[in-house]
Amino acid sequence: MQRMGMLIGIAADRIAEYKALHAAVWPQVLEQLRQANVRNYTIFLREPENLLFGCWEYHGEDFEADMKRIAADPETQRWWTFCEPCQLPLQSRAEGEHWAMMEAVFHMD
Template identity: 30%
Template sequence: MPIDLHPGKRICQVVKLKPEFYDEYVKVHAAVWPSVLELLSKYHIEDYSIFYLEQYNLLIATMKYLGDDYEADCAKMVEEDANLKWWKMTDEMQESLVAGSLGSADSKGWWLNVPEVFRHDH
């Protein structure tokens, strides 16, 4: 059996940022609530970054998931009060690219998942 040299799942997601919220979005992410950061770790998410592509008002998130069941962990995250409060605040600043999504707690998702087409690890 081959050895998996690259455990985990890399994830990339996009969502639109309402341009009038740029400054506020940057401000709240400069001081993310400790309870939200703890939940990322609890549910096996690390190496999480969000980038901003200004000409398209796109937020691009990348992260690594190191758990055993991504879907189950995502379902548990939706039940966490700190996440629900954080998402309520940040969802107001965003527009989802997921058709019919009502927010980050929606089972459809809020951030659009982007498929990986190339990977090089060294």
């Protein structure tokens, strides 16, 4: 199992919309995440900086292939058309990233 964290900005005027979307995530989107070996997924909001911090546990063996499976799903792609306009990707993110992935530096069970 691998713990992963990621960061992205959120438009101040879209926070309520983003919260409403995530209060009722589409079941098909959640199922795609489960099939891609994603567990214990949480998104936190930090205001007034308007940052979203996402963290999850990846329980698979081929992260790249699992993420490609999610990205290829038509219902997930449709979900992203609602979420992405709310998000403000960080300029410092790596090429090909939407959310900026973070390095784990500490964990306590």
